[in-house]
Amino acid sequence: MELIKDGKRLDGRGFNELRDIKIEVGVLNRAIGSAYVEWGRNKVMAAVYGPREMHPKFLRDPTKAVLRCIYNMAPFSVEDRKRPGPDRRSVEISKISSEALSHVVMLERYPNSAIDVYVEILQADAGTRCVGLTAASVALADAGIPMKDMVASCASGKVNGEIVLDLMKEEDNYGDCDLPLAVIPRRKEVVLLQMDGKLTQDEFKKAYEVAIDGSMQVYEIQKNALLKSVNEVKIGE
Ligand code: CDP
Numbered sequence: 001m002e003l004i005k006d007g008k009r010l011d012g013r014g015f016n017e018l019r020d021i022k023i024e025v026g027v028l029n030r031a032i033g034s035a036y037v038e039w040g041r042n043k044v045m046a047a048v049y050g051p052r053e054m055h056p057k058f059l060r061d062p063t064k065a066v067l068r069c070i071y072n073m074a075p076f077s078v079e080d081r082k083r084p085g086p087d088r089r090s091v092e093i094s095k096i097s098s099e100a101l102s103h104v105v106m107l108e109r110y111p112n113s114a115i116d117v118y119v120e121i122l123q124a125d126a127g128t129r130c131v132g133l134t135a136a137s138v139a140l141a142d143a144g145i146p147m148k149d150m151v152a153s154c155a156s157g158k159v160n161g162e163i164v165l166d167l168m169k170e171e172d173n174y175g176d177c178d179l180p181l182a183v184i185p186r187r188k189e190v191v192l193l194q195m196d197g198k199l200t201q202d203e204f205k206k207a208y209e210v211a212i213d214g215s216m217q218v219y220e221i222q223k224n225a226l227l228k229s230v231n232e233v234k235i236g237e
Contacts, residue, residue: 001174004160009171011040015164018154018214021221023135025142025229033143035225037135040168041125046135048143051113065110069097071132073121093129100133100153100182100191106146115145126172127155130218133182133192138222142229150222151191153182154214156207158199163206165214179204181211185219188212 003010013019019040028034031047038044054060071093073082086094101117117139119132130153137150157167159175172178177197183190190212199207 001170002160003171003174004162009159009164009168011168013166015162016210016213018166018217019168021134021218023138023221023225025138025225031139031143033139033141033145035135035138035142037131037138039127039131039134040166041123042121042128042131043123044128044131044135045118045120045122046132046139047118047120048115048136048139048145049118050115051110051145052116054112054114059114060112062111064107065105065113065115067098067102067105067107067115067117068094069101069117069119069132069136070094071097071119071121071129073124073128077121077124093132096192096194097129097133097136100151101136101140103189103191104137104147104149104151104184105140106148109146115140124169126167126169126178127180129192130154130180130182134218134222138225141222141226149184149186150219151182152185152215152219152222153180153192154211154218155180156211156214158197158203158207163203163210165210177203177207179207179211181208181215183212183215185216 022038024036027036033048035046117136133153156179158177159171182192
């Protein structure tokens with residue numbers, strides 16, 4: 001399928017361009033922290049509960065909190081109805097997201113506790129694990145849970161032989177490779193890296209750099225959304 005024409009992608013983007021990203025902070029009253037992210041045609045809600053006593057008890061860690069990220073796709077989020085409930089894919093994404101976020105949250109401050117982060121995919125258009133992690137980080141910051149930094153995330157990939165940033169659905173479906181990545185921006189430490197497809201070593205190096213650059217741009221958008229929400233609270237007081 002022709003995904004690149006005259007140096008432009010199907011939606012008119014250049015190779016290193018992100019889709020439009022909009023982040024709203026603190027959108028849910030009952031959660032301790034929350035964020036809603038629109039990223040291209042993706043729509044994702046993240047909600048944080050805790051730190052709270054961990055149940056069941058046998059999952060407690062007396063040295064630190066356990067962060068559980070629960071990634072869920074709504075039945076109406078994809079073209080073919082998604083059967084409700086967990087499947088192999090959502091269990092995998094929950095696991096890698098929990099691990100990525102555990103690198104930044106200061107878990108040792110809350111022994112025996114659970115921090116639950118719910119990521120609800122309301123509309124999916126490729127890259128939802130990156131969108132979910134982005135939303136989850138902002139929701140954790142909104143909850144005021146101590147963190148060393150946020151996690152910023154973005155995928156790159158190969159489409160019609162070109163390395164491009166932030167694949168949308170058509171590019172994900174008909175492209176050659178997808179490389180989701182998440183990073184702790186201040187340390188430039190990678191906390192998630194997956195690859196679906198094939199790349200040569202040189203292509204990998206380029207795609208890796210492109211995904212890091214993209215994640216750094218996402219980081220700025222995350223910070224701006226948080227700053228805006230803090231300023232709005234001050235004005236409202
Ligand atoms: O969303 P992400 O790219 O992180 O994960 P993926 O497994 O590579 O899925 C790519 C896209 O396929 C998703 O964003 C959805 O748009 C779509 N998908 C779907 O249509 N039905 C599913 N059961 C799972 C994914």
